[in-house]
Amino acid sequence: MIDFSQDYFALFGLPRRYRFDSAQLDAAYRALQRGIHPDRYAAAGEAERRLALQSSARVNEAYRALKDPVSRAQYLLSLHGIDALGETDTALRPEFLQQQLARRESIADAHAERDATKLAALLDDTRSDIGTFEARLAQHLDGEQGLVAARDDVRELRFLTKVAADIEAALVDLEN
Amino acid sequence: MALLQIAEPEQTPAPRRNQLAVGIDLGTTNSLVATVRNGMPVVLPDHEGRPLLPSIVHFGRDGADVGYAAQDALIADSQNTIVSVKRLMGRGLSDLADARRFPYRFVDAPGMVQLETRVGRRTPVEVSAEILKTLRVRAEAALGGALAGAVVTVPAYFDDAQRQATKDAARLAGLNVLRLLNEPTAAAIAYGLDHGAEGIYAVYDLGGGTFDLSILKLSRGVFEVLATAGDTALGGDDFDHRVYCWMLETSRVGPVSASDTRLLMLKACEAKENLTAHAATPIRATLSTGETIDTTLTASTFATITTNLVSKTLAPVRKALRDARLSPAEIKGVVMVGGATRMPQIQKAVAEFFGAPPLNNLDPDQVVALGAAIQANVLAGNRVEGEDWLLLDVIPLSLGVETMGGLTEKIVPRNATIPIARAQEFTTFKDGQTAMAIHVVQGEREKVSDCRSLARFELRGIPPMVAGAARIRVTFQVDADGLLSVSAREQTTGVEAAIAVKPSYGLADADIARMLEESQAHAAEDMTARALAEAQVEAERLLAATEGGLAADGDLLTASERAAIDASMAAVRRLAAGSDRHALAAALASLNRTTEDFAAKRMDRSISRALTGRSVDSLAGH
Numbered sequence: 001m002i003d004f005s006q007d008y009f010a011l012f013g014l015p016r017r018y019r020f021d022s023a024q025l026d027a028a029y030r031a032l033q034r035g036i037h038p039d040r041y042a043a044a045g046e047a048e049r050r051l052a053l054q055s056s057a058r059v060n061e062a063y064r065a066l067k068d069p070v071s072r073a074q075y076l077l078s079l080h081g082i083d084a085l086g087e088t089d090t091a092l093r094p095e096f097l098q099q100q101l102a103r104r105e106s107i108a109d110a111h112a113e114r115d116a117t118k119l120a121a122l123l124d125d126t127r128s129d130i131g132t133f134e135a136r137l138a139q140h141l142d143g144e145q146g147l148v149a150a151r152d153d154v155r156e157l158r159f160l161t162k163v164a165a166d167i168e169a170a171l172v173d174l175e176n
Numbered sequence: 177m178a179l180l181q182i183a184e185p186e187q188t189p190a191p192r193r194n195q196l197a198v199g200i201d202l203g204t205t206n207s208l209v210a211t212v213r214n215g216m217p218v219v220l221p222d223h224e225g226r227p228l229l230p231s232i233v234h235f236g237r238d239g240a241d242v243g244y245a246a247q248d249a250l251i252a253d254s255q256n257t258i259v260s261v262k263r264l265m266g267r268g269l270s271d272l273a274d275a276r277r278f279p280y281r282f283v284d285a286p287g288m289v290q291l292e293t294r295v296g297r298r299t300p301v302e303v304s305a306e307i308l309k310t311l312r313v314r315a316e317a318a319l320g321g322a323l324a325g326a327v328v329t330v331p332a333y334f335d336d337a338q339r340q341a342t343k344d345a346a347r348l349a350g351l352n353v354l355r356l357l358n359e360p361t362a363a364a365i366a367y368g369l370d371h372g373a374e375g376i377y378a379v380y381d382l383g384g385g386t387f388d389l390s391i392l393k394l395s396r397g398v399f400e401v402l403a404t405a406g407d408t409a410l411g412g413d414d415f416d417h418r419v420y421c422w423m424l425e426t427s428r429v430g431p432v433s434a435s436d437t438r439l440l441m442l443k444a445c446e447a448k449e450n451l452t453a454h455a456a457t458p459i460r461a462t463l464s465t466g467e468t469i470d471t472t473l474t475a476s477t478f479a480t481i482t483t484n485l486v487s488k489t490l491a492p493v494r495k496a497l498r499d500a501r502l503s504p505a506e507i508k509g510v511v512m513v514g515g516a517t518r519m520p521q522i523q524k525a526v527a528e529f530f531g532a533p534p535l536n537n538l539d540p541d542q543v544v545a546l547g548a549a550i551q552a553n554v555l556a557g558n559r560v561e562g563e564d565w566l567l568l569d570v571i572p573l574s575l576g577v578e579t580m581g582g583l584t585e586k587i588v589p590r591n592a593t594i595p596i597a598r599a600q601e602f603t604t605f606k607d608g609q610t611a612m613a614i615h616v617v618q619g620e621r622e623k624v625s626d627c628r629s630l631a632r633f634e635l636r637g638i639p640p641m642v643a644g645a646a647r648i649r650v651t652f653q654v655d656a657d658g659l660l661s662v663s664a665r666e667q668t669t670g671v672e673a674a675i676a677v678k679p680s681y682g683l684a685d686a687d688i689a690r691m692l693e694e695s696q697a698h699a700a701e702d703m704t705a706r707a708l709a710e711a712q713v714e715a716e717r718l719l720a721a722t723e724g725g726l727a728a729d730g731d732l733l734t735a736s737e738r739a740a741i742d743a744s745m746a747a748v749r750r751l752a753a754g755s756d757r758h759a760l761a762a763a764l765a766s767l768n769r770t771t772e773d774f775a776a777k778r779m780d781r782s783i784s785r786a787l788t789g790r791s792v793d794s795l796a797g798h
Contacts, residue, residue, distance in 0.1 A: 030398055034566050035782035038595060038656040042325075042354050043195070043557030044721045045768045048775035053655055055779060057597040064592065168498070175494070 007079055008062035018076055018141035022067070029063045069134050070161055073141060073154045080147055084154040096156055103163060111170040119174070123167040126160060133157045195324035195717060197354065197556035198315045199362070199548025202304060202328055202342065204262040204411055205384030205515065207231050208542060209311040210549035211319060212558070217366065217546040220318045228541065229314075231384075233258045233306045235293040242310040250442070254279045254435045256294045260413055261307075263385045264289055264300035265345075266337030273409070277417060279434035288341065301345045308349035322709045324717055325354035327552035329544050331386040332358035333406030333492075333572045335618050336630050336660050343657065350706065352714075354555040356657040359383070360390035361401060361569055362547030363513040367538055368394045369550065369565070375508035376402070378496075380526055380534065381544075382489060382516040385411035389492045391500045391507070397565040403499035403591045404572050405492035410485070412448070412516035418481045419444035419473065423459060427469045436463045443469075451475045452518045479521040486525045493529060499591050510534040515541050557720060568593050571654050578615035578624045587652050590620065597653045601667070604648075608640040614650060616662065633662060639669050708757040715752040715764060719745060722771060725778055732777040744770040 009016040012028040033056060034040075041052040065071045077084045092100075103122065110118040137153040140146030198220070201208045206228040210219045219227045226244070234246035234257040241249070249257045258280065269275060269284040281292035290297045308328070315323060328346050330339055339356055346353045360379035367373065373394050381388040388406040392399055420440050424430045432440065443461050450457035456474040463469070497504065510526055512534045517523070526534045538546075551567070575588040577600070587598050602612065612635045619627030638646050647667035654660050722745060730738065744767040751760040 030566070031786040032783065033568065034564075035786035036779060037566055037568075039355070039551075039555060039567060042555035043717055044725070045718055045771050045775065047768060047772035048721075048779070051775055051779050053595050053653075054597070055783070056656075057595040057653060060593045060596050061598070172494075172498070 004058060008066055008075060011059065011062050012066070014066075016076070016079065018073060019138045025063070025066055029059065032059050069137075070154065070158050073137055073150065073157065076141055077147065077151060077154065082147060082151055084151045085158060092155060092159065093152060096159075100159060100163065104166075107163070107167055107170060111173070114174055116171060116174050119167055119171050123164060123171070126164045126167060130157065130160050130164065133160060194558050195556035195720070196315075196319045196321055197325050197327075197549075197552040197558065198311075198319075198323060199327045199357075199545050199550070199552045200308065200311055200329065200346075200351075201359070201362075201545035201548060202262065202308060202330075202345075203231055203383055203544075204260050204386060204413065205231055206541065207307050207311060208545035209315045210542070210545040211315065212549050212553040217549040217553075219542050219545055220315055222314060229307065229310060231259065231261065231307055233261070233303050235295045235298070237294070240295075240306050242306050251435045251438045254438045255281060258291065258293075258298075258303050260385050261300050261303045263409060263413075264291075265304065266335070266339075266341035267300075279437060288337075301341050301348060304342070304345035305348035308346055308351060312349055312351055322706075322713050323351065324556050324713050325352040325552065327355045327357050327362075327548045327555065328353055329357050329359045329362050329548050330658075331381075331383070331406060331408055332360050332388040332390050332401075332404040333386070333408050334658075335408075335573055335628050336575075336658070337628060338408065339658050343659070350710075352710070353657075354552055356659070357548055357551055358388070358390065358401075358404070358569055358572075358658075359386075359544045360388045360404070360513060361392070361399065361567065362545075362551065363511055363538075363543045364390070364392050364394070364399055364547070365550055365565075365567065366543045366547035367511050367535070368392075368399060370538070373509070376502065376506060378493070378507045378510045378530070379513055380489075380493070380510050380517065381406075381513040382522060383411050383514040384516065385409070385413050387411060387489050387492065389489075389496045391496050391502065398568065399565065400568045401570045401591075401593075402502075403496040404570060405496040405499070406572070407488065407492060410488055412445075412514070414485055415448055415482050415516065415519065416441055416444040418485065419447055419478065422473070422477070422481050423469055423471065427471060429463065429467045429469060433464060436465070439463070440469070447473050448478070448519070451478050452520065475520065482519075482521060486521055489522070490525065490529060504530045511538075511543075512536050513540050513543055557717070557724070569656070569658070570594060571596070571658055573618045573628075574620055575616065575618050575630075575652060575654070575660060576627070577650075578617060582624045583622055584617055584619070584624050584627055588654060592654075594654050594658055595656050597651055599649050599651045602648045602650060603644050604638065604641065604646045605643050607643050609643070609646070610638045610640055611636045612638065612648065614662075614664075616652075616660070630660065631662070633664070635664050638666055641668070704757070708755060708760075711757045711760045711764070712752050715748050715760060718764060718767060719748060719752075722767065725771070725774065729774075729778045729781055732781065733774060737774065740770050741767075741774065 007016070012025055014020055014025060014028065036052055036055040036059065038049065038052045038056055041048045065075050074084050103126070107119065107122055110122060133153055133156060137150055137157060140150035140153055198209050198211045208219055208228060210217055221227045222229065229243040230247060232243060232246040232250065234241040234249040234253065236249065246257055250259070267289060268287060269282055269289045272289065275282060283290040283292055283297055288299055290299050291303070312323065326346065328342060330342050343353055343356060360381045363379050363381060364377065376391065376393050379390045379392065386406065386408050387410040388404065390404040391402045393402055423440060423444065439461060443459055447457045447459050451473070456472050459469060459471050459473055461469045507530055510530050517540050523534060570591045571588060571594050572590060574586045574590045576584040576586040579585045587600050588596055604612065614633040614635065615624065616630045616633065617624055617627040618630050621627055635648060638648065645668070648664055649667050650662060650664045652660060652662055722741065747763045748767050751763045
């Protein structure tokens with residue numbers, strides 16, 4: 001069965017870095033599931049079926065964690081002993097916070113005015129910010145000494161992802 | 177993988193006998209059973225050559241009739257003739273917005289609604305089991321032996337309660353469930369393997385009473401579900417009901433009795449089907465009151481009165497696309513499944529939404545059963561040479577727990593690939609607290625009261641500590657059937673907390689055992705003989721699996737380990753030829769134990785092969 005003490009990167013045979021070729025992750029994920037998925041062991045004995053279930057669940061969990069940019073960063077930091085999204089320390093930089101509060105206000109206004117075009121523009125804007133933050137996060141995480149800065153980036157990135165999800169929800173609301 | 181082919185010729189095991197496996201589509205309106213014969217999936221018809229089994233169960237004076245045999249009782253004995261029972265699976269009376277549409281006498285039982293019939297109270301699980309049993313008997317007659325296992329399909333959007341109810345029904349019908357398979361996924365397997373499809377496809381599955389929309393990526397033998405959405409109370413039935421309402425309004429009759437309602441619903445269904453190929457259809461009926469209905473329904477009127485239903489299917493389509501982060505234009509093709517997709521207004525709406533005509537190459541009534549048969553064949557171990565595909569499915573609805581203030585905290589998000597395990601830590605809020613209640617719910621809404629309650633767990637035996645010091649790790653595991661199980665452990669002391677499970681729905685194992693005994697006491701089948709036959713099938717399956725494992729990876733064992741396994745296998749072989757089913761069951765359990773370490777070693781090897789099997793440059797940088 002798979003070694004549960006192995007970190008997710010090692011599980012997929014990937015370098016322990018924020019940036020990697022996602023096609024490589026996909027290929028390793030599929031190769032592993034081909035070997036261990038419960039469907040492969042449906043006719044096997046009880047022990048094998050249980051192992052397949054546990055191993056396959058672990059591989060799915062690992063894949064999910066590495067596929068998503070925020071959770072990958074969080075996981076990478078946790079391997080360095082840094083709890084980026086813990087509940088004890090949730091401070092955001094004041095200028096970031098100010099910007100986002102203004103953005104949230106615009107979203108609420110656009111939603112109230114049922115202005116889908118404005119919402120779509122805000123979504124584009126937020127997604128572009130997400131791209132910028134991801135690039136900065138990658139530099140910090142894959143560089144030598146940027147782990148502490150990366151912690152702030154992760155929090156802000158998560159904040160932005162939530163803002164984007166809220167805009168999407170508002171757009172859905174207008175659709176219905 | 178070439179490594180699997182290096183066994184010396186003299187070590188090659190004798191070709192295994194094919195395990196008898198079937199796929200079953202347990203539908204709202206019709207059910208089917210299919211199998212793979214000579215590499216081709218085929219539906220098994222009844223002795224009169226009819227492929228479908230109407231999902232109708234009549235509880236008569238001399239036992240239950242199923243299918244065509246129950247059809248005549250639909251109007252004559254409507255209260256004892258159950259149709260569309262799938263809509264009741266895993267549902268409480270309060271979940272049924274349309275309860276008044278059914279002519280049954282409902283009993284509001286905890287968890288799942290029950291039906292008062294001539295033969296007493298029946299659960300939807302027992303009614304479904306009658307349908308499944310009929311299909312099992314049909315398949316066993318056609319294939320000439322006891323089934324090794326079955327894949328039973330469920331709507332992709334079925335929640336845990338509905339899935340559990342379906343699995344319970346299959347067990348009650350004497351089936352070994354190899355897997356619960358999502359209906360649109362089954363269709364995608366049948367379609368994809370048949371057409372060599374690659375790319376992103378949507379499956380639009382409008383059945384008699386359920387609607388599913390799944391988006392799948394088909395690439396190099398992997399069927400990966402990206403997102404699924406649906407409505408488990410929307411289907412062809414609802415279109416019939418609109419026609420029924422239209423008839424009553426335009427003909428100014430009513431209120432009508434239960435049996436007249438049945439009659440008019442049948443007329444409505446006929447009219448709906450006629451309008452697939454005709455611009456108008458006459459509707460004539462004489463009610464028990466002597467009132468008559470004589471009218472004509474045009475296709476355009478039919479389209480007008482069902483506009484809302486058609487657009488109701490498009491909301492889940494949009495949701496699934498959003499979840500998969502795709503636009504309609506990125507979908508390579510839309511596979512149409514379910515008899516209700518024959519309606520022209522559905523075809524038109526789907527074509528307009530996706531900007532391309534949908535795919536209707538496979539019989540929409542049969543494609544789900546055919547896909548299930550293909551999957552059953554593979555799962556039973558009848559792997560076909562050169563066929564090496566893998567299915568990755570998802571959980572349709574988020575799983576969570578109740579937190580303070582009646583709110584839901586999500587633990588497993590919807591559309592997560594299964595199987596999946598997620599752990600969450602909880603703590604005590606009072607000094608010396610030794611027990612904790614956890615309420616598991618399923619759904620997307622924030623308030624617990626808007627989600628489906630799955631189970632309440634009581635964690636006991638937590639060591640007394642100050643408030644907040646205990647760390648109780650609760651693990652939620654969703655298996656490949658999409659079914660949830662929960663375990664808990666106190667982290668600081670390592671004490672395994674006992675869990676008392678109080679399911680909000682479904683049947684306890686003891687209930688199943690009791691029902692099995694009751695039903696078989698009345699059946700002509702010899703129960704002991706059946707149990708022995710089942711154990712023998714299981715023995716054959718396990719022996720074949722172990723032989724296969726030894727042939728491929730026998731080199732992983734030491735001589736003494738090998739000898740122990742050989743001895744266990746010999747015991748199973750000897751007892752399988754006899755008639756002592758208890759001794760055989762014990763020998764099977766012992767073989768399972770003896771092969772446990774071997775199983776772990778084989779799993780290790782297949783993982784290291786999976787990783788080394790990839791190209792060298794994919795490992796660069798490691």
